[in-house]
Amino acid sequence: MKKIDASGGPPQTICDAPNGRGGTWNRDGVIVLAPDNFSPLYRVSASGGATTVVTKLDDSKLQTTHRWPWFLPDGRHFLYRAGTTSAATPKESNGIYLGALDSLEQKLIVRTDTSPVYESGNLLFIRDGTLMAQPFDDKTFQLTGDALPVAEHVQFDFGVARAEFTASENGVLIFQGTLATTDRQLLWFDRSGKQIGSIGEPALVSQPRLSPDGQRVATGIFDLQAGSPDIWIYELSRNVPARFTFDPDFDVYSVWSPDGKQIVWASNRKGHADIYQKDSTGAGSDEILFESEENKSPTSWSPDGRFIAYSSTNVKGNTKYDIWILPMFGDRKPFPFLRTQFNEVDAQFSPDGRWIAYVSDESGSNQVYVAPFPGPGGKWQVSRNGGTEPRWQGDGREIFFVSPDNKLMATEVNPKESTLEIGNAQPLFELRLAASPGYRYDVARDGKRFLVDTQKLGSSVPLELVVNWVADLKK
Incomplete structure (x- = not known):
C-alpha cells in the first residue's frame, strides 16, 4: 500500500498489501486495511511501519475474509464487510459488521453482501443492484429507519463483493453504472x-x-x-x-x-x-x-x-x-x-x-x-x-x-x-x-x-456524480 500527496510528488510505501481489499484513513493518521483477499483487518500508521491485527476471522461463521473497511466519524469504530471471499450466493452470516481499533469483537449491522460506506447519517450499500441508504446512528451503532433507494443499476463486482460507489462528507456521491x-x-x-x-x-x-x-x-x-x-x-x-x-x-x-x-x-x-x-x-x-x-x-x-x-x-x-x-x-x-x-x-x-x-x-x-x-x-x-x-x-x-x-x-x-x-x-x-x-x-x-x-473496443461506463443526495432522500 502506498500514499501520494494530493498536490503531487513521489509515492511513499506504507506497508505490504499484496492483494489489498480496501482501506480507510482516520483523522489521527491511522489506516485500517485488508492487506490480502483472505485476511482479517489490520491497522498501520499513515507514516508507515508495522501492522497490527484489529479483527479476527470467525470460523464458526465461515468467515474467510474481512474487507472494505470504512471509518465512522469517531475515528475509533469502523464498518467492514465480513464473510466468504465472494458474494456468489449470500451466506447467512455474510454482512456488514462493526469493528473497533481497541477490540477484536465484531457486531453484525446488516445482512447484505457488499462494501459499506457511511456518510451524512446513512449507511450506504448495494441491494440487488440498487444503491440503498439506511439511517444509522453512529453513537449507538443502530439502524434507525428503513432503507431507501438512491440509484439503480450500480456496478457490483461479485468476485470481490464490492460496489463501485463512494461518498464524501460534503454531500457528494459518485457511482458507476453496470456494464452490458x-x-x-x-x-x-x-x-x-x-x-x-x-x-x-x-x-x-x-x-x-x-x-x-x-x-x-x-x-x-x-x-x-x-x-x-x-x-x-x-x-x-x-x-x-x-x-x-x-x-x-x-x-x-x-x-x-x-x-x-x-x-x-x-x-x-x-x-x-x-x-x-x-x-x-x-x-x-x-x-x-x-x-x-x-x-x-x-x-x-x-x-x-x-x-x-x-x-x-x-x-x-x-x-x-x-x-x-x-x-x-x-x-x-x-x-x-x-x-x-x-x-x-x-x-x-x-x-x-x-x-x-x-x-x-x-x-x-x-x-x-x-x-x-x-x-x-x-x-x-x-x-x-x-x-x-x-x-x-x-x-x-x-x-x-x-x-x-x-x-x-x-x-x-x-x-x-x-x-x-x-x-x-x-x-x-x-x-x-x-x-x-x-x-x-x-x-x-x-x-x-x-x-x-x-x-469490446471503447466499451466503458461513465462515472455519475450526484450532489446533495441526502436532500433527495427526503422528497
Whole structure:
C-alpha cells in the first residue's frame, strides 16, 4: 500500500498489501486495511511501519475474509464487510459488521453482501443492484429507519463483493453504472492480432480453456441474476454451450485432463475453494477431489495425468499464494512445489511434463519463470519487464504471456537435457482483455491461434456524480 500527496510528488510505501481489499484513513493518521483477499483487518500508521491485527476471522461463521473497511466519524469504530471471499450466493452470516481499533469483537449491522460506506447519517450499500441508504446512528451503532433507494443499476463486482460507489462528507456521491454483457466475448485471433472468429454470444465469460484435442472449450459464464459463475462447455463444431456445473456458488478455474475425459475446477460451496472433478461429458455427479481449509485454484494437469498443479493461500491470511502439487495416485497427499514469502501463481506444466512455467513477484513485480519439475534445480526468467498468465505452445518450443501493457508476448524455449535456453520475448499484438480473474486467454496447440476473453473496443461506463443526495432522500 502506498500514499501520494494530493498536490503531487513521489509515492511513499506504507506497508505490504499484496492483494489489498480496501482501506480507510482516520483523522489521527491511522489506516485500517485488508492487506490480502483472505485476511482479517489490520491497522498501520499513515507514516508507515508495522501492522497490527484489529479483527479476527470467525470460523464458526465461515468467515474467510474481512474487507472494505470504512471509518465512522469517531475515528475509533469502523464498518467492514465480513464473510466468504465472494458474494456468489449470500451466506447467512455474510454482512456488514462493526469493528473497533481497541477490540477484536465484531457486531453484525446488516445482512447484505457488499462494501459499506457511511456518510451524512446513512449507511450506504448495494441491494440487488440498487444503491440503498439506511439511517444509522453512529453513537449507538443502530439502524434507525428503513432503507431507501438512491440509484439503480450500480456496478457490483461479485468476485470481490464490492460496489463501485463512494461518498464524501460534503454531500457528494459518485457511482458507476453496470456494464452490458454484450461488451465481452470470446474471440479468436491469429499471431498478427487479426480477429478470425468468435465463440458463442457475448457474455460475462472467464478463464477459457481449450480441450486437449482443440474441439471443446470450457469457460466460466457469470449469471448476473444468480450472482455467481458456472462452468459451461462449448462444442466448437456447433458453437453452442452446455452447462457443466449447477451449484449456486462460484464454480471456476476449469482444467482438462490430458485425455480430455475429466475436468477439475474450484468451487467455494463449502465456504472455502476446494477442488472438484467430473466427467467432461457432464455425466455423473460432482466429486470432491481435495478439500482443506486453504482456498485452492487448479491451474494445470501434467501430460501423464499423474499430477495437478494448483494455487493455494491460507484462509487466515498468514501465507501468500503458493504453488502446490496434487498427486492423482496413492494417498493423494499434496506437496509444495513453491512456497516462499512471495506470491507464486499460475503454474503450467510443459507439454513433456519436465518443466513448470509460473509467475512470481519475488523481484518486486510479477515475472514469468520456468523451473524443473519435480525439482530440484534452478529457475529461468522468461519475462524481463513484467509478465503474467504464461501458456506453452503444444510442442513446448514457445511460452506466451501477457505483458503489463496488455501485449501478448512470445518467447522461444529450447530445452537441453537439464537446462533451458530462453530467447528474448517478442510482442505479437495488443490484447483488449476483459477485467476478470485468472487466465483470460488460451492458445491452440500449434501456437497460431489465440482464444481471448475480449472487451469490446471503447466499451466503458461513465462515472455519475450526484450532489446533495441526502436532500433527495427526503422528497
